[in-house]
Amino acid sequence: MTIREFDCIVIGTGPGGEGAAMKLAKAGRQVAVVEAHNAVGGGCTHWGTIPSKALRHSIQTLADYRRNPLFQHTRNQIEVDFPDLLRAADGVINEQVRTRYRYYQRNRVEVVFGRARFLAPDRIAVERPGGAAQELTARHFVVATGSRPYHPPDVDFSHPRVRDSDSILALAHTPRSLTIYGAGVIGCEYASIMSYLDIKVNLVNTRDRLLSNLDDEITDALSYHLRQSGVVIRNDETADRVEATDDGVVLHCKSGKKFKTEVLLWANGRTGNTRDMGLEAIGLTPNRRGQLEVNASYQTALPHIYAVGDVVGPPALASASYDQGRFVGAHIVDGECDWSLIEEFPTGIYTVPEISSIGRSERELTAAQVPYEVAEADFKSLARAQITGHTVGMLKILFHRETLAILGIHCFGEQAAEIVHIGQAIMSQQGSANSIRYFTETTFNYPTMAEAYRVAALNGLNRLF
Known part of the structure; x- marks a missing residue:
């Protein structure tokens, strides 16, 4: 068997793997990427970010149609099934796959399909579905295999009524x-x-509030709007067992509560994709969550083997994973990296309405005894929101009372994940350039959602005395 040689082999073609491969290829390195699925893109493209966000967009479009007074006479005549929404998402997934594959071709990165398994610290076997295998060797490796939904051993996920965040798409x-x-x-x-599909939903939370890592006011607003749309929320619950039958699924909780519905979606926890990769044989042992431990440069215990993305744990965001991959690519090329990843990165949650945050929350600032003030703008007062009908939401800026430096930005409502980047750009500036006064001294297009920054800044500065 001929063993093929590369400068670097990247295992996984999600955001982390793609970021590393592109950076290395641009630097003239000979790179191969190994993908276990039959198409590039990783879980982000096929089961996670892209399909769920495409579903969310379709739901938002349907909600906008039903709310628009121009279509009042027909709004109740349109019925949409979940499979219809999935077919709409398929087009986006296919286009993403074509786009990503063109990137690899254009940069002369070889794509090898099959499951990678380490035979030695410098050599892997790629096993194809038909049983054939080939061996590849390289000086460096990047493990970017992502994660999968956690499956408790006592829950029967083979039952058609029990789903995880991957299988719900089927x-x-x-x-x-x-x-x-x-x-x-x-x-x-x-x-x-x-x-929004008029499905009766029970949302069973293992914590005392939704998304407890975010700002309390924002998550309170999310809870309110979920309940307004008919979602039953139960906090502080722990699953005891799952009883799946022909006519439904019963979730038994340790509190004694029971939830019987047609389908159960288990969305509690994820596990790194490190199983059967031969890692233990070369001295790399994943932790109990299947994740690999890495240093500040994303090197494992074997310095020539790097790991990025979900397989190393939090923040487990596609955006952060891509940056980690680029960082690792630069580190492999130069032996060091003269830039560092940002510590403050935005989170986007694509509920209806959506949420995005960056920086610290009121709870964190209070605990740290930081003197802060709150600047708020309600979307209902913005002309652009009134025009589009998306009046639910708010922009909240937390800033230092004395220096006026921006400490946190929290947004709830339509386009929240886009709006947050404006504040992120100013928040990242050094010294006096990071000031809430920027928003009062800058002219914003009118009418726009971005105008919320000017409204909020004026509101906040008026609170000072």
Whole structure:
């Protein structure tokens, strides 16, 4: 068997793997990427970010149509099933795959399909579905294999009524009722999506409030709007067992509560994709969550093997994973990296309405005894929001009372994930350039949603005395 040689082999073609491969290829390195799926893009493209956000967009379009007074006479005549929404998402997924594959071709990165397994610290075997295998060797490796939904051993995921965030995308009908166990980002997004299809949704949360890492006022608003759309939220619950039958699924909680619905979506936890990769044989042992431990340069215990993205744990965001991959690519090329990843990065949660945040929350600032003030703008007062009908939401800026430096930005409402980047740009400036006064001294297009920054800044400065 001929063993093919490369400068670097990247295992996984999600955002982290792509970022590393592109950086290395641009530097003239001979690179191969190994993908276990039959198409490039990783879980982000096929089961995670892209399909769920495409579903969310379709739901928002449907909601806008039903709300628009121009279509009042026909709004109740349109019925949309869950499979219809999935077909709409397929077009986006296919286009993303074509785009990503062109990137690899254009940069002369070889794509090898199959499952990678380490035979030695410098050599892997790529096993193809038909049983054939080939061996590849390289000086450096990047493990970017992502993660998968966590499956407790006592839950039967082979039952057609028990789904995880991957298999929910294969649902061939619109269920009348759904229980979602786990109220993290995935759970909240799917609760929002399903409720707009007139599905009765139970959202069972293992914590005392939704998305407890975010600003309390924002998550209170999310809870309110989920309940307004018919979602039943139960906090501080722990699953005891799952009883799946022919006519439904019963989630038994340790509190004694029972939730019986047509389908159960288990959305509690994820596991790194490190199983059967031969890592232990070369001295790399994943932790109990299947994740690899890395240093500040994303090197594992074997310095020539790097790991990025979900497989190394938080923040487990596609945006951050891509940057990690680029960082690692630069580190491999130069032996060091003269730039560092930002510590403050935005989070986007694509519920209806969506949420985005960057920086610290009121709870964190209070605990740290930082003297801060709050600047707020309600979307209902913005002309652009009134024109589009998206009046639900708010922009909240937290700033230092004395220096006026921006400490945190929290947004709830339509286009929140876009709006947050304006504040992020100013928040990242050094010294006096990071000031809430920037927004009062800058002219914004009118009418726009970005105008919320001027409204909020004036509101905040008026609070000072």
